[in-house]
Amino acid sequence: MEQSPFRWLLPLAVLALVVIGWEAVVRLNNLPPYILPSPLLVATTLFNDRVVLFQSMLVTLETTLIALLIAVLGGVTLALVFASSRIVEFSLFPIAVILQVTPVIAVAPLMLIYLSTDSAVLVCAWLVAFFPVLSNTTLGLKSIDPNLRDLFRLSGASGWQTLVQLKLPTALPYFLGGLRIAGGLALIGAVVGEIAAGSAGAGSGLAFRIVESAYRLNIPRLFAALLLISLAGILIYAVLSLISWLVLRRWHESEMDAR
Numbered sequence: 001m002e003q004s005p006f007r008w009l010l011p012l013a014v015l016a017l018v019v020i021g022w023e024a025v026v027r028l029n030n031l032p033p034y035i036l037p038s039p040l041l042v043a044t045t046l047f048n049d050r051v052v053l054f055q056s057m058l059v060t061l062e063t064t065l066i067a068l069l070i071a072v073l074g075g076v077t078l079a080l081v082f083a084s085s086r087i088v089e090f091s092l093f094p095i096a097v098i099l100q101v102t103p104v105i106a107v108a109p110l111m112l113i114y115l116s117t118d119s120a121v122l123v124c125a126w127l128v129a130f131f132p133v134l135s136n137t138t139l140g141l142k143s144i145d146p147n148l149r150d151l152f153r154l155s156g157a158s159g160w161q162t163l164v165q166l167k168l169p170t171a172l173p174y175f176l177g178g179l180r181i182a183g184g185l186a187l188i189g190a191v192v193g194e195i196a197a198g199s200a201g202a203g204s205g206l207a208f209r210i211v212e213s214a215y216r217l218n219i220p221r222l223f224a225a226l227l228l229i230s231l232a233g234i235l236i237y238a239v240l241s242l243i244s245w246l247v248l249r250r251w252h253e254s255e256m257d258a259r
Contacts, residue, residue, distance in 0.1 A: 037220040042227065045220040053209060053221075057228045060190055060205040063118070064236065067125030068186045072179065075133030082134075083141035083167070100131035104189050108196035117197045121205070124193030129186035136178025140171025176244040183236040191229060206232070 019039050025031070026038040033041055046053065078096075082089040104124050111120035144166055152162045191207040198211030206225045213222035 034217050034219050037223055041220050042223045046224040046227065049221055049224065053206070053225060053228055056204060056206045056209050056225070057232060060187070060194065060207065060229070061232055061236075063121050063125055063190045063193075063205065064183075064186045064232075067122055067190065068129050068179075068183055070122075070126050071129035071133050071182055071186065075130055075178075075182075076137050076175065079134055079137035079141060079171075080163075082138045089138075096131055096134055099127055102127075104128050104192050105196070108193050111193070112196060121190055121193035121197060124196075125186045125189035128189040129182040132178040132181040132185065133175070134178075136174045136181075137171055140174025141167050143174065144170045173244075173248060176240075176247065180237060180240045180244065183240045184233055187229070187233050187236060 023039050026036055037045070078092070082093065104127055107127065108120065108124050111123050114120075115123065148166055149162070152166055157165070190205065194205040194207030195211055198208035206229050209225040210222050210229075213219065213225065
């Protein structure tokens, strides 16, 4: 069933009501900006400080995308190894789980001791983005239809042909699902790393601007930087969702139904 183009009006209307309510609370209670700035003041600050804030946004996005690329390359490669060797999987998968369940906020100060600020933030972003790619891709490589696998074997297909024509297409939707999750997590990891670096007086990303603004009680700029982080997360998710749709829309049920 085709969805109406007006389906976007409802969330936009809800968002508008939230902003209007926020503005009304500030004005009716006469709240000072250092307690709660109004949406209009946040927008004004965002415009006035746009050069600094957008440069910081580019730094955060660059770190996020590099960490995501490294996570994809490492996660897919290791998933292929896991799918071909159970011994290697049993040996290394627990280590990957440990990296995932360890809070990145606890690892970030340690990374700042041994690495430069930029490298430490990059490692924090990579740590949280790596596991979703690895686990989802591994699951996809193991989810092939046994009947198709037997058909390939009976047809005399080589291991390379089975990988390219059966395993990888089967794993692709799982990989893309993990990629969407990893994109948001990479941004969170970058923000956590930048906050830790900002607490140490270093950094240049959006989270550093948040820490800097909090120290200076420049709350409108803090809200403006937080707004840009949210917009960056929405942008990353939208781009990755678009890539997933473009890749799967002609043959996979999940995106064919979404049309």
